[in-house]
Amino acid sequence: MxxxxxxxLSGNRRALARMLTAVENExxxxxxxxxxxxxxxxxxxxxxxTGAPGTGKSTLVGALAxxxxxxxxxxxxxxxxxxxxxxxxxxxxxxxxxxxxxGDSGVFIRSMATRGQLGGLARATADAVRxxxxxxxxxxxxxxxxxxxxxxxxxxxxxxTLVVEAPGLGDDVQAIKAGILEIADILVVNKADKPxxxxxxxxxxxxxxxxxxxxxxxxxxxHGQLLQRQPEPEAGQASHELWMPxxxxxxxxxxxxxxxxxxxxxxxxxxxxxDNLLARIERxxxxxxxxxxxxxxxxxxxxxxxxxxxxxxxxxxIQARQITPHHAVxxxxxxxx
Amino acid sequence: MTGQAIRVLIAKPGLDGHDxxxxxxxxxxxxxxMEVIYTGLRxxxxxxxxxxxxxxVDVVGLSILSGAHLALVPRIREQMRANGLDDVPLVVGGxxxxxxxAELEAMGVRGVFGPGTSTETIVEHIRGLVATGRATPDx
Numbered sequence: 001m002x003x004x005x006x007x008x009l010s011g012n013r014r015a016l017a018r019m020l021t022a023v024e025n026e027x028x029x030x031x032x033x034x035x036x037x038x039x040x041x042x043x044x045x046x047x048x049x050t051g052a053p054g055t056g057k058s059t060l061v062g063a064l065a066x067x068x069x070x071x072x073x074x075x076x077x078x079x080x081x082x083x084x085x086x087x088x089x090x091x092x093x094x095x096x097x098x099x100x101x102x103g104d105s106g107v108f109i110r111s112m113a114t115r116g117q118l119g120g121l122a123r124a125t126a127d128a129v130r131x132x133x134x135x136x137x138x139x140x141x142x143x144x145x146x147x148x149x150x151x152x153x154x155x156x157x158x159x160x161t162l163v164v165e166a167p168g169l170g171d172d173v174q175a176i177k178a179g180i181l182e183i184a185d186i187l188v189v190n191k192a193d194k195p196x197x198x199x200x201x202x203x204x205x206x207x208x209x210x211x212x213x214x215x216x217x218x219x220x221x222x223h224g225q226l227l228q229r230q231p232e233p234e235a236g237q238a239s240h241e242l243w244m245p246x247x248x249x250x251x252x253x254x255x256x257x258x259x260x261x262x263x264x265x266x267x268x269x270x271x272x273x274x275d276n277l278l279a280r281i282e283r284x285x286x287x288x289x290x291x292x293x294x295x296x297x298x299x300x301x302x303x304x305x306x307x308x309x310x311x312x313x314x315x316x317x318i319q320a321r322q323i324t325p326h327h328a329v330x331x332x333x334x335x336x337x
Numbered sequence: 338m339t340g341q342a343i344r345v346l347i348a349k350p351g352l353d354g355h356d357x358x359x360x361x362x363x364x365x366x367x368x369x370x371m372e373v374i375y376t377g378l379r380x381x382x383x384x385x386x387x388x389x390x391x392x393x394v395d396v397v398g399l400s401i402l403s404g405a406h407l408a409l410v411p412r413i414r415e416q417m418r419a420n421g422l423d424d425v426p427l428v429v430g431g432x433x434x435x436x437x438x439a440e441l442e443a444m445g446v447r448g449v450f451g452p453g454t455s456t457e458t459i460v461e462h463i464r465g466l467v468a469t470g471r472a473t474p475d476x
Contacts, residue, residue, distance in 0.1 A: 014421050017393035025341055088342070089367035095388060096377035102384040109391055113372045115342065 001029040005036045008135055013108065016135045020110050023127045034127055037134035044076075044133035044140045047265060048158030050180065053145055055166040056190040058097035059252040061143050065101055066255075067262045068139050074106040075139045076132035078125065082145060083113045090114075094143065108137065122153045123296075126289060129157055159281065160268045162261070164188045165204065167196035181207060184245050186264045192249035192257065204247050243271055305336045343371040343467050346394040348385045349378050350409045351401060359400035362430060365456035366463065382409065386416035389425060395467045397422075401431040410444050426466045430454065 001022070007015035019037075022030045047064075051057050058079065065075040079094035092111035101107045112128065114121050125142060132140045142158055163184035168191075181187075187208075189200050246264050250257030272278040303311075314332060317323045323331070347363045349356050356378055363373045374392045376384070389397050397417070401409060406429060417425060428448030429441060438449045448462050 014390055014393075017391055021344075021393045083372075084367060087368045088370040090342075090372045091363050091367050091375055092372060093375045093377070095374065099377065099380075099384065102381075102387055109388075111372075111374050111392060113342065 001033045002036070005033050008037070008131070009040060011136070013105075016108065016131065017110070019131050020128055023131060024112065024115075024124055026124075034130065037130060040134040041130045042133065044129070044137055045160075045269065046129055046133075046140045046142065046158045048161040049141060049143045049164060050145070050161065050183075051164030051166075051188075051190075052169060054169055055164040056097075056252050057143055057145075057164050058094040060162075060164060060188065060190055060250060060258075060261075061094075061141050062098035062101060063250075063252045063255055063258045064141065064261065065098070065107055065139075067258050069101075069104060069106055071262075073138040074136065075108075075141065076135070076137035077107070077109045078112055078128055078132070078140070078142045079109065080112045080114060080121070080125065080142070080144045083115050088115075108132065108135070122157070123289075123293065126157050157285065159272060159278065160185045160265050162186045162188055162265075164190050165200055166191040167194045167200045185243065185268050186261065187245050187247045188250055188257075188261060189247060190250050190252050193251045193254075197249065201247055201249065208245060208247070243268065302333070302336050306332055310335070343396070343463065344374065344392060344394040345371050345463060346374045346376065346385070346389050346392060346397045347400065348376045348380045348388065348397065349400050350380050350382060350385060350413060351403050351405050352379060353401075353403035354378060355402055356400065358402065358431065362398065362400065362456065362459060365460060369460040369464075371460075371463070382412040382416040385413055386420045386422065389417060389422055390420045394425065395470065396463050397425055397427045398463075399427065399429045399431075401429060401433070404432065406431070406433055407437060407440060410441060410446060414445055424470070426470065428459075428463070428466070430459070 004015050004019055004022075008019050019033065021027075022033065049057055049061050049064075061077060061079070065077060068075050077098070079092065079098075081090055081092045081094065083090045090113035092113060094111055095109060098109055101109065110128070110132075112124070115124075129140050129142060161183050163180055163186075165187065166189065187204050189197055189204065191197065192201075248257055248260050248264055250261060252258065272281065310332070314323070314328045318325055318328055345366055347359050347366070349359050359375070363375050366373045374388065374394060376388050380388075385397065385399070397413075399406075399410070399413065410427070410429060414427065417423065417427070426447040427445065428450065429446050430450035431452075433441070433449055433451050435451065441449050447466060448459075450459055450462075
């Protein structure tokens with residue numbers, strides 16, 4: 001593993017690929033390797049891209065990557081697709097839409113399957129982002145299907161999150177309602193050359209006006225355009241500004257609007273850098289990650305010390321209505337010491 | 338979570354535009370619990386070798402229907418070697434005459450699947466290749 005770490009840090013792409021596999025497989029020794037890489041992380045700008053299937057996320061990610069390459073920045077991409085719950089297998093097809101990036105050594109694309117465990121995926125994603133970060137990629141894009149809580153969690157490993165919509169997907173902006181709108185820093189209406197794009201834009205704007213937390217939050221969240229909360233703005237009072245997500249039209253297949261998206265990401269970055277928001281957001285993210293890992297580790301440790309039979313005996317007692325689930329937990333905790 | 342899912346790259350080199358067979362294989366491998374990275378049509382040897390490297394796959398599978406297999410395979414092997422992927426097994430499926438089988442194997446191809454091969458055969462073959470590869474540690 002040590003050799004792998006050194007090869008990775010010196011720019012070896014195969015070492016990078018293998019480290020990502022080690023992270024995914026939780027291979028032995030990977031935590032030590034991640035610890036060795038950790039001091040080399042923190043420089044990358046991490047962008048999350050999420051949205052319903054069929055919105056053109058992969059094509060958009062490919063177009064964004066080309067945009068960053070034109071500016072001379074290197075780009076690492078993690079494209080995450082669901083594992084089939086029935087077979088444990090997956091078809092990872094995001095590369096099809098990114099073939100124009102082939103042959104560019106400033107780009108590294110890795111497809112990841114969700115492999116069923118939600119918590120495990122969020123952890124593997126956070127670690128994979130760190131590996132790409134340590135390998136020196138200036139921009140890291142994480143692409144996920146925006147269909148549920150796990151994707152929301154993953155999107156939050158990013159500093160700036162894009163939610164992608166497209167016209168003509170049936171029930172307009174339905175997919176976005178399930179708590180996804182709240183995580184958007186930037187809304188992208190892709191396939192904007194298709195009929196109905198105007199309606200999608202209008203619907204999103206209406207939802208933003210209705211649901212945007214600008215009026216409700218005491219402290220600035222990392223989403224919200226520069227919106228004056230008080231009618232008496234004072235110079236330097238940046239904490240009164242909230243970010244209102246812009247709605248941007250793109251046609252990823254032609255590149256239309258891509259520069260606008262990159263400009264909006266830059267704008268969001270500048271917003272975060274003001275008032276030290278970036279550090280506060282990172283702190284919040286790390287706090288959540290720490291809690292998450294602590295919970296997993298504690299459960300693992302506990303289950304180690306509780307014999308299988310004790311656990312199933314307890315389940316039987318609960319089923320026989322002899323003890324409540326709550327008291328069963330207390331009893332198991334007491335016994336485990 | 339298995340922690341050790343088999344990862345397979347399925348690629349279509351060359352210019353023929355039929356990827357039905359490749360998709361059938363991709364689906365069969367997925368149904369067998371593998372992670373299939375599918376790269377789509379008209380992949381150059383460089384693109385295939387690059388994808389195999391970035392995705393750190395256990396096996397590369399090529400679907401070739403154009404008859405150009407004897408020309409394409411050496412170029413893909415060469416690009417894979419240039420990327421340090423000599424140890425990654427390469428298998429080929431499609432319209433491959435029996436007469437070409439030995440020649441492909443001499444080029445280092447570790448499985449040739451002509452028309453009519455059952456998906457079970459391919460799944461088992463890939464499992465076998467991966468089991469052999471993982472039995473010999475490479476680090």
